[in-house]
Amino acid sequence: MSFELKKPLFEKLGMKYPIIQGGMAWAGTGHLAGSVSEAGGLGIIGTGYWKADKVREEIHRAREVTDKPFGVNVMLLSRHIREVFDVIIEEGVKVVATGAGDPSPFIEELHSHDIFVIPVIPSVGLAKMMEKKGVDAVVAEGMESGGHIGSLTTMTLVPQVVDAVDIPVIAAGGIGDGRGVAAAFMLGASGVQMGTRFLASEESEVHDNFKNAVVKAKDIDTLITGEIMGNRARVLKTKMSKNFVKQERIEIQKPKPDDDAIEDLENGSLRRAVVDGDKTTGAFMAGQISGLITELKPVADILEDTWSQAEDLLN
Numbered sequence: 069m070s071f072e073l074k075k076p077l078f079e080k081l082g083m084k085y086p087i088i089q090g091g092m093a094w095a096g097t098g099h100l101a102g103s104v105s106e107a108g109g110l111g112i113i114g115t116g117y118w119k120a121d122k123v124r125e126e127i128h129r130a131r132e133v134t135d136k137p138f139g140v141n142v143m144l145l146s147r148h149i150r151e152v153f154d155v156i157i158e159e160g161v162k163v164v165a166t167g168a169g170d171p172s173p174f175i176e177e178l179h180s181h182d183i184f185v186i187p188v189i190p191s192v193g194l195a196k197m198m199e200k201k202g203v204d205a206v207v208a209e210g211m212e213s214g215g216h217i218g219s220l221t222t223m224t225l226v227p228q229v230v231d232a233v234d235i236p237v238i239a240a241g242g243i244g245d246g247r248g249v250a251a252a253f254m255l256g257a258s259g260v261q262m263g264t265r266f267l268a269s270e271e272s273e274v275h276d277n278f279k280n281a282v283v284k285a286k287d288i289d290t291l292i293t294g295e296i297m298g299n300r301a302r303v304l305k306t307k308m309s310k311n312f313v314k315q316e317r318i319e320i321q322k323p324k325p326d327d328d329a330i331e332d333l334e335n336g337s338l339r340r341a342v343v344d345g346d347k348t349t350g351a352f353m354a355g356q357i358s359g360l361i362t363e364l365k366p367v368a369d370i371l372e373d374t375w376s377q378a379e380d381l382l383n
Contacts, residue, residue, distance in 0.1 A: 075258050077184065077205055077236055081137045081162060084108025085375045087249070088207070088238060090263025091141020091165050092215065092353070093117075094339050095274050098126035100367070102133030103271040107368040111138040112165055120151035127159045137162035139186070144169025157181050165207065168216065172201040186238070190218025195229045195237075203235065207261050210241030214264050214355035216301050217241075217292070223255070230256030244357035246377020253382060264355040265374075270366045275343060278352055281306075285358035293351075304352040308337070 078086055089096065089104040093116025101111030111134075113126050123140065130138050140161050142152055145168040153174055156164060164171070164178055166187040175185050179202070188207040189195045195206050208229040210222025218225075222241035230237050239252035240261035252260045267274055268282045281304050291309055294300040296316040303309045340350035365373070 075236055078259065081110055081184075083110055085371050086259035087371055087374065088112060088139075088165075088259060088261040089266045090114075090213075090240065090261050091139070091167070092263050092267070093141075093143070094343065095267055095272065095278075095353075096141065097273045098129030098131075099133060099273055100266060100269070100271050101126075101138045102130035103269075103367045104266065104371070105130070105136040105138040106134035107371050109367075109371050110163065112163070113138065113140045115141060115146070115152060116143055117146050117148065118152070119148050120155045123152050124155045124159065127155070127161060139163030139165050139184075141165040141167065142171075143167055144171060149174075153178070156183070170201075171198075171203070175202050188240070189229070190220060190225070192225075192228050192232045195233050199233045199235050205236040205238055205258070206233065207238045207240050208257075209261070210239075211292075211302070212242030212356040213240055214290070214302050214358075215353040216299065219300075222252075226252060226255040226257055242355060242357050244355075244360045246374045246379075246381060248357070249374055249378035250381035253378070262357075262374075264357050265361060265370060266367065267354060268361045268364050269370055270364055278350075279364060281352055282354050282358045282361055283363065285354070285361070287356070287359035289358060290354065290356050301351070301353060302355060304354050304358065306350070306352055308350060309352070 085108045087109040089111045091112035091114040093114040096112055096114030098113055101113045104111030115123050140156050142149055142164055144166055163184045171185055171187055178185050184204040186205045187198050187203055188209050198206055208226045210225050211217040211219055212222055226239045236258035238259045238261050239257035243260050243262050244265040249260050268279055289305050290302050291305050292300055292302050293312050337351035
């Protein structure tokens with residue numbers, strides 16, 4: 069076993085590779101998460117605004133693929149988090165990843181059920197706060213990532229977080245092959261998280277239009293929505309996302325939409341991309357690493373090839 073895996077976190081989860089699959093709403097299905105864990109990484113089910121019944125269904129789907137540990141990503145802005153946490157505890161999930169909020173009200177409860185808590189953070193300040201609250205690790209995610217993002221790059225964020233905390237730091241954002249993994253370790257990370265790379269896998273259940281868009285993307289084929297109105301997110305350039313950015317400049321003069329409207333917009337546009345492959349109204353959330361991805365691969369090959377390349381470089 070490589071020295072990098074001699075971290076209690078990875079050992080307890082039985083991981084072969086220090087690679088976590090990002091918890092992508094709608095795209096991070098139970099089948100994909102189970103496949104990643106079965107192949108030696110750590111799969112994460114992305115719940116977004118899902119209700120408890122849907123979360124339970126995807127947990128069961130993951131268990132059809134693997135008997136190894138996997139995690140569930142919980143977006144703390146969701147109105148359904150209490151019910152979702154109840155399901156996670158009842159089902160004996162081993163890892164909770166969190167985003168869009170403070171998990172501290174739930175940490176003690178989750179730890180009492182032997183569940184690891186790993187929040188995604190975009191800044192040093194939040195990493196230090198999460199360490200004080202008692203989380204088990206943090207994912208330091210740079211703005212190269214797909215979906216909702218902060219304002220710091222992975223290269224600048226990760227080493228500063230590593231220097232600031234004593235818990236494991238998992239690097240995310242712009243990592244899609246062994247070169248990115250090796251670079252993350254050189255920055256002091258204990259592991260990495262990849263999201264977009266797993267979108268373009270054979271086990272991914274996103275629509276073929278989504279997969280093909282990732283594979284065909286070039287280095288400049290993403291943009292950021294929400295730069296003006298807030299809630300920044302990186303998506304592939306489509307007619308919808310380009311129009312959204314233009315419309316922001318007009319909508320900024322209007323009253324801010326309420327929570328129901330935001331949930332309907334985000335949940336609906338992302339679902340239309342992932343499930344329906346709708347190129348006109350769907351939000352194809354993907355990272356800048358899309359330009360590196362040129363083919364679909366099985367999850368097992370992605371993990372093995374990525375780690376093999378990283379080890380060669382690190383050695």
